[in-house]
Amino acid sequence: xxxxINDLKxxxxxxxxxxxxxxxxxxxxxxxxxxxxxxxxxILYQNEYIYRQGDKFKGIFAIQTGMAKLVTIxxxxxxxxxxxxxxxxxxxxxxxxDTHSCSAIALNTINVCELPRNRIEQACHKVPNLTYELFRHxxxxxxxxxxxxxxxxxxxxxxxxxxMLDLSNRxxxxxxxxxxxxxxxTRNEIxxxxxxxIETVSRLLKQLQQKKLLDIQLREVTxxxxxxxxxxxxxxxxxxx
Amino acid sequence: xxxxINDLKxxxxxxxxxxxxxxxxxxxxxxxxxxxxxxxxxILYQNEYIYRQGDKFKGIFAIQTGMAKLVTIxxxxxxxxxxxxxxxxxxxxxxxxDTHSCSAIALNTINVCELPRNRIEQACHKVPNLTYELFRHxxxxxxxxxxxxxxxxxxxxxxxxxxMLDLSNRxxxxxxxxxxxxxxxTRNEIxxxxxxxIETVSRLLKQLQQKKLLDIQLREVTxxxxxxxxxxxxxxxxxxx
DNA sequence: CAGGTTACTTGATATAAGTCAAACGTTCTG
DNA sequence: CAGAACGTTTGACTTATATCAAGTAACCTG
Numbered sequence: 001x002x003x004x005i006n007d008l009k010x011x012x013x014x015x016x017x018x019x020x021x022x023x024x025x026x027x028x029x030x031x032x033x034x035x036x037x038x039x040x041x042x043i044l045y046q047n048e049y050i051y052r053q054g055d056k057f058k059g060i061f062a063i064q065t066g067m068a069k070l071v072t073i074x075x076x077x078x079x080x081x082x083x084x085x086x087x088x089x090x091x092x093x094x095x096x097x098d099t100h101s102c103s104a105i106a107l108n109t110i111n112v113c114e115l116p117r118n119r120i121e122q123a124c125h126k127v128p129n130l131t132y133e134l135f136r137h138x139x140x141x142x143x144x145x146x147x148x149x150x151x152x153x154x155x156x157x158x159x160x161x162x163x164m165l166d167l168s169n170r171x172x173x174x175x176x177x178x179x180x181x182x183x184x185x186t187r188n189e190i191x192x193x194x195x196x197x198i199e200t201v202s203r204l205l206k207q208l209q210q211k212k213l214l215d216i217q218l219r220e221v222t223x224x225x226x227x228x229x230x231x232x233x234x235x236x237x238x239x240x241x
Numbered sequence: 242x243x244x245x246i247n248d249l250k251x252x253x254x255x256x257x258x259x260x261x262x263x264x265x266x267x268x269x270x271x272x273x274x275x276x277x278x279x280x281x282x283x284i285l286y287q288n289e290y291i292y293r294q295g296d297k298f299k300g301i302f303a304i305q306t307g308m309a310k311l312v313t314i315x316x317x318x319x320x321x322x323x324x325x326x327x328x329x330x331x332x333x334x335x336x337x338x339d340t341h342s343c344s345a346i347a348l349n350t351i352n353v354c355e356l357p358r359n360r361i362e363q364a365c366h367k368v369p370n371l372t373y374e375l376f377r378h379x380x381x382x383x384x385x386x387x388x389x390x391x392x393x394x395x396x397x398x399x400x401x402x403x404x405m406l407d408l409s410n411r412x413x414x415x416x417x418x419x420x421x422x423x424x425x426x427t428r429n430e431i432x433x434x435x436x437x438x439i440e441t442v443s444r445l446l447k448q449l450q451q452k453k454l455l456d457i458q459l460r461e462v463t464x465x466x467x468x469x470x471x472x473x474x475x476x477x478x479x480x481x482x
Numbered sequence: 483c484a485g486g487t488t489a490c491t492t493g494a495t496a497t498a499a500g501t502c503a504a505a506c507g508t509t510c511t512g
Numbered sequence: 513c514a515g516a517a518c519g520t521t522t523g524a525c526t527t528a529t530a531t532c533a534a535g536t537a538a539c540c541t542g
Contacts, residue, residue: 072387076477080391094387096380101387124372131365131372138379139337145386146313146335146342150321152393153436156529187490195394197530202491218490218538236317397499428520438500443521459508459520 010064011035012113020088020174021062022115025136030127037123039114040064050091050104050112057095059116060134063087066110067184069193070094072102081193083144084167084184087174093138107184152195154233159194160204161233164214168223183219208232251305252276253354261329261415262303263356266377271368278364280355281305291332291345291353298336300357301375304328307351308425311335313343322434324385325425327411334379348425393436395474400435401445402474405455409464424460449473 012023012035022038023031041064044050051058053072063085070082070091082102085091094101115123124131151162172178185193191201208214213229215222223229253264253276263279264272282305285291292299294313304326311323311332323343326332335342356364365372392403413419426434432442449455454470456463464470 072391074391075475078477080394082387082390093380094384096376097384098377101384134376135337135379136339138376138383139334142379142383142386143335143338143342145383145390146323149323149386149390149393150313150315152390153321186488198489199491199531200529203529206491234316236319427518439519440501440521441499444499447521 011040012038015064016175017062017064017088021113022060022090022130022133022137025133026127026129030129033126034123034130037115037119037126039116041111041113044106044110044112046106046108048106050106051095051100053100053103055095055100057098057100057117058092059114059118059120060090060092061104061115062090062113064111064113067107068104068110068112069107069185069189070102070104079192081185081189083148084193086170090137090141093141096138156194156196156200156204157207158233158235159196160190160201160208161213161229163190163194164208164221164223165226165229165233168226179223181221183216183221252281253279256305257416258303258305258329263301263331263354263371263374263378266374267368267370271370274367275364275371278356278360278367280357282352282354285347285351285353287347287349289347291347292336292341294341294344296336296341298339298341298358299333300355300359300361301331301333302345302356303331303354305352305354308348309351309353310346310348310426310430311343312346320433322426322430324389325408325434328415331378331382334382337379397435397437397441397445398448399474399476400437401431401442401449402454402470404431404435405449405462405464406467406470406474409467420464422462424457424462 012018012021012031013028015021015023018024018031023034026034050061050068065087067087068085068091070085072080072082074080084107085104091104092100120134124134151159154162167181167183168178171181183190187201187205188198190196191198194201196204205214205216208229209216211228213223213225213232215224253259253262253272254269256262256264259265259272264275267275291302291309306328308328309326309332311326313321313323315321325348326345332345333341361375365375392400395403408422408424409419412422424431428442428446429439431437432439435442437445446455446457449470450457452469454464454466454473456465
């Protein structure tokens with residue numbers, strides 16, 4: 001029997017995530033060359049690991065479908081969700097030093113593409129612009145992490161508002177609805193990611209709902225008022241409401 | 242008159258920061274080649290900019306002497322100190338995407354070395370391992386930023402204890418005293434960096450002083466009890482004291 | 483579909499840290 | 513060296529968020 005998964009494989013050239021994922025910034029011929037090197041579409045189910053904290057650097061991965069989270073365990077043994085990854089987003093840069101400093105875990109059923117460690121040099125040689133593009137992606141991820149650091153100083157309400165707007169924007173950029181989506185995280189995970197207690201997350205979501213800025217039924221979110229959410233996300237703590 | 246500054250220039254080969262800075266991981270001959278490409282020792286005084294948020298990517302810099310801070314201004318116009326840079330540490334990776342997402346500012350008189358944007362490709366070509374080493378540095382910086390993210394969830398006392406231990410360790414790795422040093426930041430800047438009010442910083446420092454874990458007179462710090470500080474930094478909020 | 487498990491909500495209470503206000507010490511400058 | 517400017521400390525008070533506790537709703541799984 002032929003491998004069904006294999007039949008479904010989509011090369012980088014055919015993939016709809018071209019302007020977000022690794023192919024970003026590369027010419028059509030370059031992407032074709034890249035396709036031969038990239039290992040396509042490993043399927044993983046919820047809670048399965050793409051790589052684990054402490055693993056030797058495995059390579060650079062790209063989410064093709066589904067979502068994942070980056071998680072690190074601190075010296076106390078406490079887990080921290082560092083980021084949420086959507087289709088087209090790259091991961092693995094945390095391992096370039098030598099070993100992965102965090103784990104990447106599927107939040108639902110996902111397909112991942114892989115540029116394995118031992119083929120990166122070859123790939124960069126064949127596609128000279130790839131080196132530069134990988135640096136750019138790495139820089140983008142650093143900047144996102146720095147933005148999250150800034151978010152960590154905001155009030156709970158601002159954190160939640162920013163989180164929802166950020167998800168909405170990123171989903172839209174990938175062709176999904178920006179106003180209706182299913183949260184990939186439990187309240188507990190949202191709280192962990194944003195540095196809030198689970199009860200606080202619950203209360204703040206209710207509050208935003210009462211203000212008619214969004215609607216949330218368990219995991220199903222509907223954004224109702226972008227401007228309202230942005231006002232909250234950006235309001236200076238000194239300003240009047 | 243000959244340029245006095247120029248006379249003082251130290252090439253990468255002679256520099257004591259070889260195992261921390263760009264030369265890390267390169268052979269002696271590679272470092273020699275690198276020396277010809279790296280622009281050495283621009284002197285900058287307190288509050289002067291190495292680069293500015295919004296600047297087109299300038300290049301990768303290394304602090305040779307002195308200290309600097311990475312600062313970003315958020316959409317509200319509020320400043321956030323993202324990191325403190327010590328001798329041998331690299332900066333500029335935030336700009337690889339295209340423009341610098343934060344500013345780098347001298348905290349005192351510093352000497353910086355520069356691998357200018359337009360020479361990076363040439364340098365990586367001449368020294369093939371350099372590309373890999375730059376990726377490693379970039380990954381290290383990402384990991385440090387993620388660690389800071391985790392720190393952002395700790396209590397004020399833990400933040401201060403970690404901050405002091407971190408500085409102490411990094412200073413020691415660079416040949417400075419690990420127990421006595423001059424803080425490069427005001428209380429205000431410490432508070433900004435750690436997400437605490439200036440008054441809280443003042444009170445917490447006093448508290449650590451009363452517990453005989455450290456001594457601080459204005460900017461002059463003496464670490465008195467490493468184990469004590471580490472216990473605070475790592476204690477689980479559930480544990481008994 | 484019954485019983486258990488997990489996820490979420492809600493209320494009451496405690497507390498760490500922020501804010502406001504004032505005073506004090508240090509450093510700089512003319 | 514007097515005065516200003518800046519940085520730091522201290523105290524009183526407020527508040528956002530954590531914690532504790534209990535109950536409800538959703539979702540497995542046999």
